[in-house]
Amino acid sequence: MATALVSTELPLELVARGKVRDVYDAGLTEGEFAGALLFVATDRISAFDVILENGIPDKGRMLHGLSEFWFELLTPSVIESHVLATRWDDFPESLRTRLADVRDQVDGRAMLVRRANVVPLEAIVRGYITGSGWAEYRRSGTVHGVTLPAGLVESQEIPDGPLFTPSTKAEQGAHDENISPEKAAELVGADLAQKIGESARALYAKAAEHARSRGIIIADTKFEFGQVDGKLILVDEVLTPDSSRFWSAADYAPGRGQASFDKQYVRDWMKEHGLDTAAKNGTKVTLPDDIVQRTAEKYREAFRVITGREFA
Ligand SMILES: Nc1ncnc2c1ncn2[C@@H]1O[C@H](COP(=O)(O)OP(=O)(O)O)[C@@H](O)[C@H]1O
Numbered sequence: 167m168a169t170a171l172v173s174t175e176l177p178l179e180l181v182a183r184g185k186v187r188d189v190y191d192a193g194l195t196e197g198e199f200a201g202a203l204l205f206v207a208t209d210r211i212s213a214f215d216v217i218l219e220n221g222i223p224d225k226g227r228m229l230h231g232l233s234e235f236w237f238e239l240l241t242p243s244v245i246e247s248h249v250l251a252t253r254w255d256d257f258p259e260s261l262r263t264r265l266a267d268v269r270d271q272v273d274g275r276a277m278l279v280r281r282a283n284v285v286p287l288e289a290i291v292r293g294y295i296t297g298s299g300w301a302e303y304r305r306s307g308t309v310h311g312v313t314l315p316a317g318l319v320e321s322q323e324i325p326d327g328p329l330f331t332p333s334t335k336a337e338q339g340a341h342d343e344n345i346s347p348e349k350a351a352e353l354v355g356a357d358l359a360q361k362i363g364e365s366a367r368a369l370y371a372k373a374a375e376h377a378r379s380r381g382i383i384i385a386d387t388k389f390e391f392g393q394v395d396g397k398l399i400l401v402d403e404v405l406t407p408d409s410s411r412f413w414s415a416a417d418y419a420p421g422r423g424q425a426s427f428d429k430q431y432v433r434d435w436m437k438e439h440g441l442d443t444a445a446k447n448g449t450k451v452t453l454p455d456d457i458v459q460r461t462a463e464k465y466r467e468a469f470r471v472i473t474g475r476e477f478a
């Protein structure tokens with residue numbers, strides 16, 4: 167198995183290291199690429215708000231490939247995106263020259279994107295009731311403050327269609343907070359919140375239709391939006407196992423939790439070893455090899471099923 171790339175070191179100005187992505191200023195000043203960011207998916211993995219010590223080999227390349235696939239399917243037909251170029255060969259020659267020595271950290275895992283003012287909302291869309299939505303519903307009959315009909319069971323498809331259920335974007339290590347659409351409107355303005363809600367639901371609808379044709383249910387997902395010259399665009403990654411819950415349609419049954427394509431092995435293993443609260447006490451977490459390998463296989467499977475081709 168390939169070794170995991172947990173951190174990149176590129177000869178460019180580092181703008182941010184997120185949980186998974188290293189973001190650089192690409193240093194380009196001319197034409198359509200002026201001011202672009204180089205958005206690099208590493209093999210880091212996080213669970214329970216901790217970034218784990220080891221990565222999942224090739225996870226970043228699979229996330230990159232999946233996002234690329236969805237951007238092609240969904241944008242610009244639903245909304246424009248931040249994407250300028252996803253393939254090494256399409257990067258400007260000056261950048262390729264500058265990165266020639268570190269090409270292995272970039273090729274197949276980095277895209278050039280327009281730098282946007284990211285709207286401080288996680289634009290979550292839920293088609294099915296699960297996770298924190300299910301927990302809230304059991305307590306109060308609501309999901310993000312929105313009242314739903316009584317008598318829903320765990321993992322049930324939400325009657326009357328997918329809900330826009332935003333959350334705040336917390337600082338690293340902190341928990342995002344679920345909020346109502348009204349609260350989102352207070353935070354970012356009614357017009358912007360409305361546009362984001364509409365776009366997020368339209369993106370979800372089109373993606374869910376594609377996924378369904380491949381035997382996958384997208385239970386819920388999270389988009390991010392940004393503004394460039396006053397225009398709203400889709401940013402960040404799109405519809406990967408890190409930002410979405412994918413379920414197998416063949417195995418789906420309401421009334422219980424569903425096995426998913428994402429970090430289930432990682433979460434189960436951490437819980438078993440009392441590490442699900444590691445973030446609180448700063449404990450470092452290293453996964454054993456078999457969990458790493460099984461998780462890598464899950465990402466590979468998600469890539470294969472959704473794109474219809476083998477991950478190379
Ligand atoms: N076009 C863009 N311009 C500026 N920032 C962006 C853009 N697209 C995504 N981002 C930000 O880049 C970061 C991506 O790194 P990631 O590892 O996913 O971070 P996080 O830990 O917040 O999930 C996120 O903070 C995201 O909001």
Ligand SMILES: [Mg+2]
Nearest residue numbers: 184185186402
């Ligand atoms: Mg992210």
